[in-house]
Amino acid sequence: MKTVQVAVGVIRRADEVFICLRPDHQHQGGKWEFPGGKIDAGETVVAALKRELQEEVGIAVKRCKPLIDITHDYGDKRVALLVREVIDFDGEPHGVEGQQHKWCSIHQLNAADFPAANVAILDALTTSE
Template identity: 50%
Template sequence: MTRVIHVAVGVVRRRDGKILIARRPDHVHMGGRWEFPGGKVEKGESVQQALSRELHEEVAIEVIELTPLVEIRHEYPEKTVLLDTWQVTAFSGEAAGQEGQETAWVAVQELDHFQFPDANQAIIEAIKAAEPL
């Protein structure tokens, strides 16, 4: 049985509708690809607590308001990831990579121009489905 890694993922939106993405370091699994910021849920933490902690550590923002978006289970050969994905609709601070990673604010329709890990494709579809017509 492969191990399951529970990850809190944030789809951080600015008032102009653009979404924050960050480039994964080259030396990690799926290195060089873009992702939505977040990280592992630690023992004793709620998903919301983990996401708030990770967004503070990774991109220097404080979460004010968040709502659930989608939960995705994705099987890789060496592990399974459970991506607990939330939309961050209000935050304070100026987002900037705190761990040396490149970040960008992109429009929803621009997400397809970036290479994401396979597990993130369902997040992109959920973002598009949640967009007003």
């Protein structure tokens, strides 16, 4: 089974992070997630992250740092999440594609509301504080 590489951005402002709701028709639809998307062939993680966050949430990433890398097998799909904490950006994140979104305190994040692959991100966030 092929592994899909995904650049994921944890957009952070103090103790809050920006999350988006996956559309119902998508894999893991109806769950909250950190924005990002597939890494194209020949593209670096940071280049993919900058492109995806501009397209999805309308921000220009200025600085980011590695948070965690995760590989997760859903059975029907395997993903490698290359997660970067976005620590400096221009613009105010919003749902460019009409998706629901919100700022949420790290301490209010509930693992049950996220795809299984994202649980390790939540753990990394709570231990990095």
